[in-house]
Amino acid sequence: MDLAIDIALKLAAITVAFTVVLLIVAYTVLAERRILGFIQGRLGPNRVGYGGVLQPFADLLKFILKEDIVPDKSTRFVYFLAPVIATMAALMTMIVYPFGPDIRIPFTDITIPLVIARFDISLLYVLGISSIGVYGIMLAGWSSNNKYSLMGGLRSSAQMISYELALGLSLIGAVILAGTLDIARIVELQSAWHGTRWLILFQPLGFIIFLIAAIAETNRIPFDLPEAETELVAGFHTEYSAMKFALFFLAEYINMFTVSMLATTLFLGGWNVPFAEDIFGRGTFLFGLVSAIGFLVKIIFFLFVYIWLRGTLPRFRFDQLMNFGWKILLPLALLNIFLTATLIVFFPNL
Amino acid sequence: MLTLLFILFGALAIGCALAMVAQRNPLYSAISLIGVFISLACLYVMLAAPFIAAVQVIVYAGAIMVLVVFVIMLLNVEEEERSPRRLKFLVPLAVGLAAILVAEVTFILVTVQEFRVTPATGAGDVGITHSIGSALFTQYLLPFEITSILLLMAIVGAMTLARRSRKGD
Numbered sequence: 052m053d054l055a056i057d058i059a060l061k062l063a064a065i066t067v068a069f070t071v072v073l074l075i076v077a078y079t080v081l082a083e084r085r086i087l088g089f090i091q092g093r094l095g096p097n098r099v100g101y102g103g104v105l106q107p108f109a110d111l112l113k114f115i116l117k118e119d120i121v122p123d124k125s126t127r128f129v130y131f132l133a134p135v136i137a138t139m140a141a142l143m144t145m146i147v148y149p150f151g152p153d154i155r156i157p158f159t160d161i162t163i164p165l166v167i168a169r170f171d172i173s174l175l176y177v178l179g180i181s182s183i184g185v186y187g188i189m190l191a192g193w194s195s196n197n198k199y200s201l202m203g204g205l206r207s208s209a210q211m212i213s214y215e216l217a218l219g220l221s222l223i224g225a226v227i228l229a230g231t232l233d234i235a236r237i238v239e240l241q242s243a244w245h246g247t248r249w250l251i252l253f254q255p256l257g258f259i260i261f262l263i264a265a266i267a268e269t270n271r272i273p274f275d276l277p278e279a280e281t282e283l284v285a286g287f288h289t290e291y292s293a294m295k296f297a298l299f300f301l302a303e304y305i306n307m308f309t310v311s312m313l314a315t316t317l318f319l320g321g322w323n324v325p326f327a328e329d330i331f332g333r334g335t336f337l338f339g340l341v342s343a344i345g346f347l348v349k350i351i352f353f354l355f356v357y358i359w360l361r362g363t364l365p366r367f368r369f370d371q372l373m374n375f376g377w378k379i380l381l382p383l384a385l386l387n388i389f390l391t392a393t394l395i396v397f398f399p400n401l
Numbered sequence: 402m403l404t405l406l407f408i409l410f411g412a413l414a415i416g417c418a419l420a421m422v423a424q425r426n427p428l429y430s431a432i433s434l435i436g437v438f439i440s441l442a443c444l445y446v447m448l449a450a451p452f453i454a455a456v457q458v459i460v461y462a463g464a465i466m467v468l469v470v471f472v473i474m475l476l477n478v479e480e481e482e483r484s485p486r487r488l489k490f491l492v493p494l495a496v497g498l499a500a501i502l503v504a505e506v507t508f509i510l511v512t513v514q515e516f517r518v519t520p521a522t523g524a525g526d527v528g529i530t531h532s533i534g535s536a537l538f539t540q541y542l543l544p545f546e547i548t549s550i551l552l553l554m555a556i557v558g559a560m561t562l563a564r565r566s567r568k569g570d
Contacts, residue, residue, distance in 0.1 A: 186435070186470070192474070
């Protein structure tokens with residue numbers, strides 16, 4: 052019976068977390084269009100609802116009602132499987148991130164943790180699941196039976212394998228300092244010094260490498276070679292329409308969100324808001340609320356950086372992309388590991 | 402509950418393995434193999450070895466199989482033609498090997514029934530990252546380093562072979 056209650060609670064937590072995240076993701080799309088409009092000296096969508104606040108729902112309705120075209124020569128089973136893999140892999144990593152500290156519901160003694168699942172190897176879990184996500188793009192490119200799609204799929208797999216290495220290695224420094232692979236524990240360790248002992252203070256190089264590799268992993272400008280419109284029509288999702296296209300679109304934005312969560316939890320202190328503990332006191336409801344809001348604010352900052360980059364930078368050439376990944380980013384990541392390990396040897400109490 | 406999950410993932414692993422052998426399209430075989438690896442990872446989690454499970458997914462499903470799928474896509478391998486005749490002589494050999502395998506499995510099952518083993522003490526933290534790490538870098542440091550040098554040699558060897566053949570053209 053306890054098991055059933057446990058499963059029901061977890062399901063409820065997952066539903067709430069996914070709803071919140073999907074709402075934020077929907078509004079990221081709107082924010083992206085409005086901010087890009089601002090950067091490019093135009094308005095962007097502002098007609099549906101006040102200032103365009105209902106635009107995401109109008110878009111969703113459009114995607115659902117559009118005709119779903121399946122190419123005649125496609126490999127049907129794989130063609131249907133690909134967007135499912137992409138979206139699933141994007142959503143699955145969300146369960147290990149702590150959205151805030153343990154929170155006590157007012158007027159009761161019930162405390163609930165704001166993390167869905169906590170285990171020893173949650174960081175490795177995130178890396179494993181995100182490496183599965185590549186298949187969504189690769190299989191989409193292959194099964195469409197279209198040369199532009201295939202090129203997009205091949206490019207994206209080459210790019211993601213290359214940058215996954217730099218991404219993984221850039222995290223090692225933070226892991227050495229924390230001494231654990233449990234993401235929730237890493238965040239708790241950053242609560243010291245009144246909530247300002249953020250790992251970015253000890254890992255500035257690791258943070259920069261992670262940020263660059265993460266942008267490449269999510270296929271965003273300036274690393275959006277897999278869908279480069281000017282040369283590949285739309286890359287791997289050329290042949291996808293209606294809701295199946297929407298799933299790829301969704302997966303890309305959820306990936307942006309989860310990568311921002313990873314950057315926040317590992318380098319920017321997760322839910323730790325400086326001096327919130329001294330003002331509200333540890334374990335109170337307000338402390339939990341402020342921490343959770345702080346966490347979301349940090350993520351939204353990263354999402355803004357993504358949009359900002361898209362409005363600012365041109366796209367890499369493919370050989371530049373590969374050279375940068377293997378000859379600059381990877382050696383720098385190794386150097387970062389070496390420096391961090393040396394630091395730990397001389398200051399073991401850090 | 403655990404038994405139910407074990408049966409589920411075990412069946413999934415066997416089903417995917419059968420599909421991998423039976424498929425004629427190499428890409429379908431590759432997808433099935435990914436299914437096998439992921440099911441195996443789930444079984445490792447239930448055997449209290451989460452680290453091995455994560456590494457299984459990252460290395461096999463996430464890196465090696467990506468390369469395999471990449472090569473299949475790059476070469477655009479067509480569907481394998483049905484029953485190549487020149488390999489007919491392999492059929493009796495396969496039957497013989499299968500018989501040996503079945504005999505081995507039966508032997509192991511019977512032996513396991515005879516010796517009831519009690520779980521070793523401290524088995525609970527064998528699969529934890531910390532214990533694997535400390536064992537790897539203290540007790541098994543030499544084999545670990547030798548393995549990494551072996552892998553390095555393989556990479557260097559592959560590089561030299563690939564380079565030389567290109568210059569020869």
